[in-house]
Amino acid sequence: MTQDQVAVPAVTRETIHTVDDDSFAEENVCIVTGAASGIGQAVALTAAENGLTVAATDYDEAGLEETVDRADEIGVAGSVAPVVGDLTVDEDIERIVQEAANLGSVKYLANVAGMQHIDAIEEFPMDAYDRIHQIMLRAPIYLTKLCIPHFRETADGRGCVGNMASVHGHYVTSDKVAYNVSKFGLRGLTQSIAAEGEGDVRSFSVSTGYVKTPLVTNQLQDTAEQRGISVDEVISDVMLGQSRVKEMMDPVDVANLFVVGFSKLGRHLDGGDLLFDGGMTLTYE
Template identity: 60%
Template sequence: MTDDSIEPAELTADDLLVVEDDHFTAENVAIVTGGGSGIGRATAVALAANGLTVAATDIDEDGLAGTVEKAEDVGVAGTVETVVGDLTDDDDLERIVEEAAEFGQIRYLANIAGLQHIDPIDEFPVEQFDLLHSVMLRAPFVLSKHVIPHVEATDDGVGAIGNMASIHGHIATQDKVGYISSKFGIRGLTKCIAAEGDGTLRSFSVSTGYVKTPLVTNQIPDTAEERGISEREVVEDVMLGDAKVTEMMEPAEVANLFTLGFSKHGRHLDGGDLTWDGGHLSTY
């Protein structure tokens, strides 16, 4: 399906929220997973625009190179470093954090990497269910496990872990059991981190409606086939039909929520969820 309504706009400096924060400096590092495309790329650029050193990680080396190029085009105040890694490999997860620590003091972790698979439960491949949970729930747990000691070792223990959830971490639709169950789980992990963080190490989740990313656009044909409807009906009825704001979000808009959550302006956001859904969940 070719439609300007689902294609992201070119990311520019004007799209990015920039805030004053004493911790947003080059000495401090934010790890961003899924940094090679979509929301992960936008978040890496947004945090670098705020002066942080970003360790963007992805299995896609070319995608990471594109993120570095985009950061340079935007003219960020900080830097984007790259760490190629496989989120399904425990050794890689530990190495990602170790390499990120070489760039500075780790204070922030944005767990953004995501996958999707469309099938009803009785046909849903177990290996796909396991893969989605490995990338979107287990990896965030393992990365958090490795990142927390780095935050605790800072002079003031200030830092935050932000987790990409979804409106599908609040409600369920058909044919997405792997994605939805992992997103409900990531909200639980977020609350567990907050419970142990003592208020200086915070955690939060971000739940959006549909965003203009490859993860979303690539599922449109499969959803159309599974439901026996057109691709346009998937966008207009399935994805946006229950929302009051009937347009998809830009990746930069989601990235700005991570900037806000990591900043001093989010200091009372701890265990909670930033729900930016265009009225999808709360209106009818």
């Protein structure tokens, strides 16, 4: 696989998996973070195609407009409402949940927003660490805290949180300490929600290998320079070297896992992790 083969594909209606679920209705709201691009955009579109009202949030206003435009182009069954916000600002997090509640009954939360920084621990800038931690771990915790009361006020008193984890929530690769710590933390958050949710507030995480997203393509050059190899070698050796499936997932493949987790098909999925990593973490040479 070369750099040309990791281009981010557009979500189409044909690639979206739908589930016949009475709770997938326009009166129920799904908050999706990181919804301006990549996996977050795909989750927003997929949730909307399954009939939900989606509160799509990101700090990237132009990207959110693209998500809304794509929803219109596809002709999703539900709707996508953009909510611009910065996950490093508590007041914005609070406003995001309130604006979502104004759209209907908040029933689902997809914590997808993420970022990356490549550096060895001894050189890792703490301002970058703090921002990654705020966006990828602290914000999901605070959003969950604010959403749980809304879950309990829904018609059946139930709700669900889906967290975008990673193979890096199972094992780590070098030069990504903030990302690794955050992904391990998300799995801890997932299990904590399940421990307190009494079966009515469910949670799950999704752990994948590398996915064709801007976050991945934007780190290719930095990883190549850090390791002293070519970009193509980063893709073939670092990203896919240990995977038994020699292709990256598309964002919509990941989004479809969120739909299954949120739906009645996931009713016994509570605190668990959906590990779709092509065999990266559970096999070895």
